[in-house]
Amino acid sequence: MNSTSATEKFAGLQGKAEAVWKVSWVKRGRGIIGMVFFYLVILSLAFVFVYPLLFMISKSLMRPEDVADATIQWIPKRLNLENYLIAGKAINFWPGLLNSIIISFGSAILQVISCSIVGYGFARYRFPGQALFLGMVVFTFLVPPQTIVVPLFTFFADLGWINTHLPFVFPALLGHGLKGSLFVLIFIQFYRTLPNVLEEAARIDGAGAFRTYWMIMFPLAKPAMLVVFLFSVVWHWNDLFEPSMYLLVPEYFNLAQNMAFFNGNANLEIQQASTSVSTGTLGMAPTLQNQVMAGVMLTILPVLVLYLFTQRYFVESVERTGIAGE
């Protein structure tokens, strides 16, 4: 009796163990399926993001025949680096690069400094009218630049600043400029997350408000600085609206402007060619797509390289800045 019940018990236990074993396998199986599914989704999404870049690289290395050839999708028959030489000349690469660097890096550095000062003031001080001014910061972000473009243009023209870099740099110095209010908001958000203790210690040791800020708080804001700096550089780099307002002579054009002109010319050429050449010769229409793509690659290459180097810190910084707001 006893022994049978014991064996029964044992069998029951074994069954249970088996069941547990099975369940864990089912779970693990589900986990694997989930993981595969997860990677499938994220890979296909990532593909969409990389696709235009790959497309550009591939097209920019093709010869005209390859572009027209329907059998060639991605890999050109022979690498053709000539496109880059032609495009580099057409977009006036080196002078344009210099202008782009002055505009975007100059404005970005100034915006980092000025916006952090302003953000600190908002985050750490209580003064009458603060809510109002904070509302004004948000308001500044919402006004479309096109609404005030005419008065701004005449303002800078009166100062004789057209065809100089000052219309970009000067607003940046005062915490404005391209998306300046957004950067102020990022810094406000970041300084709010820092503890008060450090400043109090500095103040007790006799440092003034600005000294405390400059020596203690500003260096702590590195994550926010990196995010603002990168955003600012990239947005200034790609911006076409403001440069086309204030830089009217080709020698002051930045890369984005040169690229826009190059593309316009290329489109014009294609149009002329397609109207003059008889339409019967299919696939023979001259294509400048490869050169245009090479031009685009050259234009974004500097920021792309900058991003590759800062990407790791950038992603980490975003998490620490509290960029998300409230």
Place this chain on the structure above:
Amino acid sequence: MGKKLGLSMRGRHIFEGYSFISIWIVGFLLFMVIPLGQSFYYSLNNLEVTEKGLIPTYTGLTHYRAAFTTDIHFVPLLQSTLTTMLSQVPLILIFAMFSALLLNRQFRGRVLFRGIFFLPVIIASGAILRELLEQGAAQLPIFNQYDLFGKLSAFIPEDILEPLLEYADSLTLVMWDSGVQILIFIAGLQTISPSLYEAAKCDGATKWESFWKITFPMIMPMLFVNTLYSIVNSFTKTDNRIMDHIMNIVFRSNNYAYGSAMGWIYFIVISVVLAIVFFVFRKSLSATEGRG
């Protein structure tokens, strides 16, 4: 500094606060208040461009009326801008939240994928994106290449199919426009304490439930920020056609006054849309307020 001025502690605090934001206030006056006032003044006048400068003659609201009555482009462009905004912003938000949830998990290659997902922020702003659009690089080949249209038109009437496929085409652009929003959502997700999820798990909540009961309410503020950002972004994008129209009026036809009036109408429209968004979010935001 405050001591010399003979200020109290409180007075000194206020003084210091103002001096930190003073540079911004100067900029605000120079680059926002004065230009806004001027453009409003322009919009109420007829401007004559002479050698001495602009000579205004007062005309009242004529330009505003003209935008709605005589200008054949303005109203349709305004409508199309609004409809693209309305159709794209929800998509951007959904997609950005979905991507942020994916990227917020722990998995191998996370850093690499995050780097890729922020790539659009780097290259897809401004003129470059427009280039891509024109060259068709921003459209995935599946829709054209495999003759999806021809195959699907056998099942679905063309009238429905065509806008549907157009929508699918613009989906790529939606994804490319959501880089900053993904970033904001991820930053928001990071602020949610894991102990909340653990507690929910102990109480037997499924993942689906804990998403709607924890994640969603907790990132409501970021949803609000993102909605604002997406709307403003879609209104002020450079490939926005109404912007082109205004710029053409201003710089090709040199009609500063009329351009300013249209700028103001556009600005008012944006403000109305944003006011509606504020109103919608007001309730849900006050519910999450004060969570620390």
